[in-house]
Amino acid sequence: MKYFLVLFSIVSLHIGGIMAKPPKVSKTKPKPNEWVVPYKASVSKIIYGNWLWIETDCCGVRHGLSNPNSTNDSIVLNLNVDNSFLETHTKPSTLPRNGNFILFKENNMDMVQFNDERPAKYSISDNNDTLILSWKHLELQTEKYLRKK
Numbered sequence: 001m002k003y004f005l006v007l008f009s010i011v012s013l014h015i016g017g018i019m020a021k022p023p024k025v026s027k028t029k030p031k032p033n034e035w036v037v038p039y040k041a042s043v044s045k046i047i048y049g050n051w052l053w054i055e056t057d058c059c060g061v062r063h064g065l066s067n068p069n070s071t072n073d074s075i076v077l078n079l080n081v082d083n084s085f086l087e088t089h090t091k092p093s094t095l096p097r098n099g100n101f102i103l104f105k106e107n108n109m110d111m112v113q114f115n116d117e118r119p120a121k122y123s124i125s126d127n128n129d130t131l132i133l134s135w136k137h138l139e140l141q142t143e144k145y146l147r148k149k
Contacts, residue, residue, distance in 0.1 A: 051145035
């Protein structure tokens with residue numbers, strides 16, 4: 001009886017494995033003059049590069065939009081492949097900011113952290129030309145950048 005149960009279990013698993021295989025997909029060619037939807041490869045969204053600051057939507061008491069015209073400052077954020085960064089300003093009294101950054105996922109969100117600062121959510125537009133850094137989840141600002149050509 002013990003051997004019968006073992007044999008029955010093995011046969012059941014074998015038959016279950018055969019039946020669990022996915023069905024084969026037919027490889028038919030399209031008919032002449034038939035419209036075929038082309039496969040659209042997803043665009044690789046790359047954060048690395050040189051970004052020109054467009055605006056900041058800030059928080060708290062000084063809530064509002066600031067931009068290069070309102071601040072008389074143009075900011076360029078260079079994000080290098082070796083995960084180093086350099087932020088330069090045209091305002092004479094502002095020192096450049098630099099260091100390292102890390103990219104990671106948190107709760108399925110793309111995150112970036114500069115040096116030991118608070119991490120920010122980041123997103124890149126579908127055409128790879130706009131970068132948004134957001135600290136809104138911490139009730140702080142959102143910054144928008146345009147990829148430099």
